[in-house]
Amino acid sequence: MSTDLQQAGATPTPGQTPPTPGAVSRVSSGRPTWTLRLARGRLSGRVDVRTLVVLVSLTVVALGVGLVALGVGDYEVAVPDVLQALFGETTSVVRMVVVDWRLPRVLLALLLGAALGASGAIFQSMTRNPLGSPDIIGFNTGAYTGALVVILLLGGSYYDIAAGAMVGGLVTAGLVYALAYRGGAQGFRLIIVGIAISAVLASVNTWLIIKADLEKAMSAATWGAGSLNGLSWAQVGPVVIILVVLVPALVVLSRRMGILEMGDDAAQALGVRTEPTRLAMLVVGVALTALVTAAAGPIAFISLAAPQLARRLTRSPSVAMLPSAVLGALLLVVSDLAAQRVFAPTQLPVGVVTVSVGGCYLVWLLAREARRQ
Structure with missing residues (x-):
């Protein structure tokens, strides 16, 4: 070659x-x-x-933060010892702490952050709006509703919760798409309808928690904040398998996202079937969002911020899939490290950190859009 x-x-x-x-x-x-x-x-x-430079830099920084996260905690491990533990050349205690306890959490932070960033890129490209992320449109909320039904009413296992989140997200997406469809699903209608459906589902979620038993309600509310606490290798396998299945679709869609942003007429002239492509983008984006919700709860604002920050770093004219995914991974692993160490030994749900930071970003974004208009 x-x-x-x-x-x-x-x-x-x-x-x-x-x-x-x-x-x-x-x-x-x-x-x-x-x-x-x-x-x-x-x-x-x-x-x-x-x-290319931005991608390499973000990847190196994300892996570096993950390496630091493997060493910090109540049991401190130096970076050289962390590297030795990853390659199996250390004591059994250090290996247990680094590989068995901390590595699954760091891997999930990177993988789920990448899924959120890619999902945000899909929806922001499809709606042609920086506010068109799954947590704003309501797909996070719909996935949370599906998971709550399983947790509070059916009492299912982890895989049942994952299936419930996936079904809830897809049903919500189908409802939003159907209500927003008027000869085509335009971005502005998707956002407005999504916000309305999200408000309704948020009320349903609150009602489900209020009516549930106290123990189940507390568990569901904690999980609903979005947390990587307590996750293990049992959650890593399903996440990796689903992401591997979705990667080919992401590769195909990433090539068509920029063409769709040129407008329907131009996209059709270039051979892209607009509505089937939008529907495929919707399904894949919701699948990524539901995957994160099933594994760690509804983690907000990563999918909103990552595509726009990546776009500014790369100075790209449109939202790009891969930079958004890499930056999403970096944002989530940094947020999770902050959630673990800022109030140590108390560990916060990572969703608390992302909401706090993301809220400030959303205010800045809205103010910037208002000035532009």
Whole structure:
């Protein structure tokens, strides 16, 4: 297999100097890009240099924060000992603390944060609005309703709760989509209808908790704050399996998100079936949201903030899937570390931290949008 890095734009016009292999060029937008060709030109793609640098930097920082989180706590472990524990070269006590107790939580923070960031990117691209995230539209609330029905009324296991969250999210999405559909599901109608459905479901959730037994109500309310406390390897496996199943769909949708943002007419002219694509985006985005809700409860504001922050860091004209997912992973692992250590030894639900920070971000975003208009 051969790799060929060539200047973006390829064929020179008469009188121009041929591009130098490996050079970085300026495209019409003024952004440096690389054109990557693999396997004799069978696979090619354009890589924005700034986006690549941001992705690598965010990934390194997220992994670094996760490494720190593996070492801090009531039982402190130095970073070299953490690395040795990950590779099986340490004492049984350190390995138990790092690998058995802390590693599942850090992995889930990274994976669930990435799922929230990707879900937010899908809905913000689909609605063409920075407020079009699943926690604003109401899909988080619908998934929480499905989980509450299982917890409080059916008394199901973890997998039953996961199935209930998935069904609740999908039913809510179907209802919002049906009510917002008028010759097509436009972004503004989706947001308005979603906010209304979310308010109704929030009332239903409150009523379910009030009518439940005290012990179940306290458990449901704590879980509803969004928490990674007490999660173990038993939750890691299902999360990884579902994400692996959804990754191919995310890859396909990420290529079509930018085309849809150009408008329905342009997208159809380029061969994209707009409504089926929107419906697929809706299902995949809700599946990601329901997955997080089933595993850790409704964690708010990560899906709202991550796509917009990633867009500003990469200076991209539109919301991108991969930067949003990586930044979502970073935001959640940092928030969870803060939830563990700010009031130590008391551990807060991570949702308390994300709501506190995300509330400030939402106020700033609304003020910024109001100034622009």
